[in-house]
Amino acid sequence: MRLLGLKLFNLASYMYLLVASFFLAGNFTNRSTDDVLVMPAPFAFSIWFLIYLLLLIFVFTSFFANEEMNEVVRKIGLWFPLSMILSGTSVVVGTTPSILFLALSLLTLCVVYTVLQSFPGLPEKYRASFSIYLAWTSIATIVDAFVVLKANKVEELFSIGELGWSVILLTIGGLIAIAFHFYHNDYFFPLVFVWGYGAIFAYQENSLIRFITGAFVIILLFIVLFSFLRKRN
Structure with a gap:
């Protein structure tokens, strides 16, 4: 019962x-019209x-x-x-x-x-x-x-502006996604980050944000694909 x-x-x-x-x-898809650098x-x-x-x-x-x-x-x-x-x-x-x-x-x-x-x-x-x-x-x-x-x-938090914090948190998020894959053998978690970071890359114009998100999309896809192929063999 x-x-x-x-x-x-x-x-x-x-x-x-x-x-x-x-x-x-x-x-529910986007409750704010505020333009932030990490908005997908x-x-x-x-x-x-x-x-x-x-x-x-x-x-x-x-x-x-x-x-x-x-x-x-x-x-x-x-x-x-x-x-x-x-x-x-x-x-x-x-x-x-x-x-x-x-x-x-x-x-x-x-x-x-x-x-x-x-x-x-x-x-x-x-x-x-x-x-x-x-x-x-x-x-x-x-x-x-x-x-x-x-x-x-x-506009600033601990003397760091939006761009600085965006870079920091996006980098931490990407590294966590990589860690989840290797530590937990989880394929879905990093693929969601590929989806989210890819959407940020597609939506934002800031070159640094696009570089970080684009780089993590490529890295995560490579890691997941390589692990999947190695697992099959």
């Missing part, structure tokens, strides 16, 4: 995420539809799960629905508080991902949706941080 209650709460949280994103948010092209936000679909599959199939799936649901517990509630809330609150809810959603997803990694030999199908969700939330948090700073007319 307790497990069924958790599954129902997952479903309710998922429905809240959908309602918040599609009906309560002013514009609008098409990039279509990845949310893939995330919603993957989460729906996970939530729906959990009601007809085998013991392995039930154990996954038990282990991730309330962290999963909490991440969806926080993510949904981030698009309905004002611009400034949105970063708090999005960052907390990112933290809860990190916990979920860590828990999944503790399962020895867990099939990739259980991790894939959370890898994509976590990766895109990571990028969205970076973007939203700059949107919030711009909205509050903050």
Whole structure:
């Protein structure tokens, strides 16, 4: 009964995420018109539809799960629905508080991902949706941080301007994507960064931003492709 209650709460949280994103948010793909240097092209936000679909599959199939799936649901517990509630809330609150809810959603997803990694030999199908969700939330948090700073007319932070912080955070994000692939043998996480960074490259005109995002797109694609081919052989 307790497990069924958790599954129902997952479903309710998922429905809240959908309602918040599609009906309560002013514009869930790009809630701010502020021009920030890490803003990806609008098409990039279509990845949310893939995330919603993957989460729906996970939530729906959990009601007809085998013991392995039930154990996954038990282990991730309330962290999963909490991440969806926080993510949904981030698009309905004002611009400034949105970063708090999005960052907390990112933290809860990190916990979920860590828990999944503790399962020895867990099939990739259980991790894939959370890898994509976590990766895109990571990028969205970076973007939203700059949107919030711009909205509050903050031009410098610790004597570093927007361009400097953009370079720093984009570099850190790209390195994290590489680390996720090698440390967790995760193909989906870096591919989401390829998608996000490619969209930033396509949308921005600043040469340094385009160089960094373009370089990471090439590096990540090469690493993923090389690892995939080596694994097949």
